[in-house]
Amino acid sequence: MTSKPLRLLFVSTPVGPLGTGLGGGVELTLYNIAQEMIRRGHQLQIVAPSGSTWDSLPIVQIPGNLQIIAQSQERTDPITMPENSVLANMWDYARQIQSEYDLIVNFAYDWLPLYLTPFFQRPIAHLISMGSLSNALDQIIKQVAKQFPGTIGFHSLAQAATFTLDEQFFCLSNGIDVSQYEFCAQPKQQLAWVGRISPEKGLEDAVSVAEITNIPLKIMGKLQDESYWQQICQNYPNASFEYLGFLSTSQMQQVVRECRALLMTHRWVEAFGNVAIEALACGVPVISYRRGGPAEIVKDGKTGFLVEPDSIPGLVDAVSRLDEINRHTCRASAETEFSLEALGDRFEQWFMQILNF
Numbered sequence: 627m628t629s630k631p632l633r634l635l636f637v638s639t640p641v642g643p644l645g646t647g648l649g650g651g652v653e654l655t656l657y658n659i660a661q662e663m664i665r666r667g668h669q670l671q672i673v674a675p676s677g678s679t680w681d682s683l684p685i686v687q688i689p690g691n692l693q694i695i696a697q698s699q700e701r702t703d704p705i706t707m708p709e710n711s712v713l714a715n716m717w718d719y720a721r722q723i724q725s726e727y728d729l730i731v732n733f734a735y736d737w738l739p740l741y742l743t744p745f746f747q748r749p750i751a752h753l754i755s756m757g758s759l760s761n762a763l764d765q766i767i768k769q770v771a772k773q774f775p776g777t778i779g780f781h782s783l784a785q786a787a788t789f790t791l792d793e794q795f796f797c798l799s800n801g802i803d804v805s806q807y808e809f810c811a812q813p814k815q816q817l818a819w820v821g822r823i824s825p826e827k828g829l830e831d832a833v834s835v836a837e838i839t840n841i842p843l844k845i846m847g848k849l850q851d852e853s854y855w856q857q858i859c860q861n862y863p864n865a866s867f868e869y870l871g872f873l874s875t876s877q878m879q880q881v882v883r884e885c886r887a888l889l890m891t892h893r894w895v896e897a898f899g900n901v902a903i904e905a906l907a908c909g910v911p912v913i914s915y916r917r918g919g920p921a922e923i924v925k926d927g928k929t930g931f932l933v934e935p936d937s938i939p940g941l942v943d944a945v946s947r948l949d950e951i952n953r954h955t956c957r958a959s960a961e962t963e964f965s966l967e968a969l970g971d972r973f974e975q976w977f978m979q980i981l982n983f
């Protein structure tokens with residue numbers, strides 16, 4: 627706990643209302659850290675797009691048109707804003723009420739809140755939730771890192787490295803409410819894949835593993851790219867795989883915990899990989915490409931295996947070695963490094979540094 631309670635204003639991602647899964651990993655991060663800050667006695671207000679529903683969290687719903695997802699754009703694309711932009715509306719609201727808070731925390735992977743930073747009276751902490759995707763966004767992140775050192779937060783060193791900042795930044799890792807995940811000692815003969823179904827997540831590689839090993843694959847997550855999914859269904863007629871939909875945390879962990887392993891087959895530098903620590907919390911080993919955040923989460927040979935990126939034979943070999951992994955070791959690593967307690971300590975440390983208490 628910091629010396630005194632902080633008054634925190636969290637401004638959410640503009641790509642979808644909280645609770646819909648459209649915001650991907652950053653939704654879970656926002657929910658977890660909000661919960662933990664309230665538990666620690668801080669005052670908290672969340673600003674999010676209309677339609678956000680989330681338990682008892684205090685959310686101000688802002689209307690407006692959603693922002694298109696950054697990963698669907700080209701690196702050289704100009705920044706685009708829809709008319710009646712929910713992103714602009716959320717930050718206009720934050721501007722109006724900023725004096726009631728000590729610190730504003732930005733969860734959007736977007737240009738506007740970074741550009742607005744010097745125009746605000748209150749400090750803004752920017753949690754950058756993905757690796758580098760856009761030249762215009764890279765540039766404004768560099769600018770804010772230079773002008774406001776320490777206010778840029780990342781989830782992993784690999785993610786930070788994609789922005790080549792020479793300024794100091796803060797590495798938050800990530801964390802989950804481990805008590806939401808139930809350990810399972812005896813899994814079924816099945817594998818899990820969890821994530822937004824979109825090309826950058828490389829689902830087809832996991833389906834290949836299911837076809838080669840003849841172990842059924844359970845797929846969960848937001849079906850973001852319909853044509854990509856249809857392509858996979860056509861290209862792997864002999865593989866045994868089943869799409870279970872976008873499940874709540876509790877439903878998802880009920881399936882994952884009974885799997886022999888979670889496969890992570892991402893093509894891009896995954897900023898962190900929340901699903902990796904969710905699987906570990908269930909005692910489930912993680913088999914992941916050695917790329918991005920998961921390479922800083924999985925202890926090779928201890929809590930899973932790190933595989934040469936894009937090597938399907940590497941994934942298949944790791945599956946054959948799963949009996950070398952002790953599922954209790956997986957659970958223990960989630961409890962020590964990735965708990966809400968550990969995450970809360972890192973966020974408080976970041977906030978206090980920015981407020982230079």
Ligand code: HBI
Nearest residue numbers: 639649650651695696734735755
């Ligand atoms: N795209 N424009 C934009 N803004 C976001 O906040 C955003 C996104 N794409 C994906 C995303 N956020 C989250 O799914 C990731 O941060 C996890």
